[in-house]
Amino acid sequence: MRLLVLGASLGGLRTAQAVRRAGLDAEVTLVGAEAVLPYDRPPLSKDFLRGARQASDLALASQDELDELGVSLRLGRTATALDSVRQVVDLDDGSALEYDALVIATGSRPRTLPGGHVPTDLHTLRTIDDATALRDRLARSSSLAVIGGGFIGSEIASTARGLDIDVTIVEPAGTLMLRALGETIGQHMTHLHLRENVDIKAGVSVERVTDTGGRQLIELSDGATILADTTVVGIGAIPNIDWLQGSGLTLSDGVLCGPDLRAVGTTNVFGIGDVARWLHPRYDRYIRVEHWTSVAEQARVVAANLAGQPTVADALPYVWSDQLGSRLQIAGVVPVDPMVEYAVGQPGTDRFVALLSDASGPQAVVGRGAVRDFLAHRAELG
Structure with a gap:
């Protein structure tokens, strides 16, 4: 064959x-x-970006x-x-x-900003070349704008804050990671980022980005502007x-x-x-x-x-994201507008496990910090 x-x-x-x-x-x-x-x-977006690991690792x-x-x-x-x-x-x-x-x-491949006048030095993050270029740029930066508050944008923001860089996230939705987590848990994670002094512009979109003296001027739909040494676009793939x-x-x-x-x-x-x-x-x-x-x-x-052995791909989806010094874990598929029940912790706490359900019952479990409890509820999903 x-x-x-x-x-x-x-x-x-x-x-x-x-x-x-x-x-x-x-x-x-x-x-x-x-x-x-x-x-x-x-x-x-994490250890390599902050210099803790090299390409050979x-x-x-x-x-x-x-x-x-x-x-x-x-x-x-x-x-x-x-x-x-x-x-x-x-x-x-x-x-x-x-x-x-x-x-x-x-x-x-990463989505890019629409429009014909987008600066060429905006960063995306997909390949090791992308990460190397962004790492080098951050080493010369005191401010970072992140366009998009999904997983990749939130991870980059977390890493940059660990490097003592001022960070602003622009997210059109009302919370970070809305599509991945739903509104309730998205608000929870938004609160944790705000606590780490990440400036979050939620519910607004980017109207225009222009170069100005080697920095980027970002004009938002509400009339506000952001001036950043470095700008990363993380709006999906x-x-x-x-x-x-x-x-x-x-x-x-x-x-x-x-x-x-x-x-x-x-x-x-x-x-x-x-x-x-x-x-x-x-x-x-x-x-x-x-x-x-x-x-x-x-x-x-x-x-x-x-090999001639009929098999289907039916495993429970699972993903993690390291942010703000802890691991966020998700098992299952988060429903649209889920009902949320906290099994461990409560809104705004560092350590939590939440069950996300629709009318037919629990569909996903999201956890941060409480690994054993997360694994137990993940097992219950089957």
């Missing part, structure tokens, strides 16, 4: 490892857009380990087109790779599927996949990681999650199906 894996980050690496554990004697080719070996991304596998896996690497190359009938992928260097089975793990137009795959906020992660309408193409939007058996609806922890489970599912 010629197995082609597009994406040499965590999803691609875990797929290659899972295939070998499943005993498949396949010719595995791993194609990656970055010209570096697979590395760990979560520390980029983030490696997920050495060249020797990849050689032992029998993986052929094509780094610094990007897929440009897929012909799913001929089973061929075109690369940006003009070459073409044939496959018997294909795993698409091309991940996502877009799955890397543009190159799949005309491929015959069904694209809808990702590669649409069945419960077994096979791309809809195919038998030998799979999606994994940020790029996959699959029919989750637990929820009976299509979901796409950008969680580090989901990838290993998805890789195991793909490897099992390639």
Whole structure:
């Protein structure tokens, strides 16, 4: 079997490892857009950004380990087109790779601010090059503006405050991390950031960003302005599927996949990681999650199906975020406008566990600090 894996980050690496554990004697080719070996991304917004870890500390596998896996690497190359009938992928260097089975793990890219007059020195954070550039800039900064109050924006803000940098977050919603946590827990985390002297401009949007003497002037929808030495844009991510137009795959906020992660309408193409939007058996609806922890489970599912062992991706989603000196954990899928019950702690406290429910019962558990209690309630979700 010629197995082609597009994406040499965590999803691609875990797929290659899972295939070998499943005993498949396949010719595995791993194609990656970055010209570096697979590395760990979560520390980029935390330990790496504050200088506690270096690039060499983030490696997920050495060249020797990849050689032992029998993986052929094509780094610094990007897929440009897929012909799913001929089973061929075109690369940006003009070459073409044939496959018997294909795993698409091309991940996502940061959203950028709309408009034609956006300064070129705004930062986003996705790759190690992004993180290196931001780290170098923060070393020369006393103020930071973060546009977007989701996980990545909140983590960067937390790291910058630890470096004694003044931080302002601009978030159009009324609270931080609203989409991930719901309003009640979002307000809880907003309070904790405010307590750490993060200035939060909630309920307003960015109208314009301009350069002024090497700094950025940010004009807000309420008429206020922010002047910052450094500005980071963290307004979500877009799955890397543009190159799949005309491929015959069904694209809808990702590669649409069945419960077994096979791309809809195919038998030998799979999606994994940020790029996959699959029919989750637990929820009976299509979901796409950008969680580090989901990838290993998805890789195991793909490897099992390639080995002829029908398997579905039905694990309970789980994600964590290190902020303000503690770990925030979420298990399950947070409902829209959930009912919230605190099992441990109360609104505004450092240590808490909260159950988030809809009309059919508990759907997610969110915890900070109370690890044992969080794990117990997570187990109850099944």
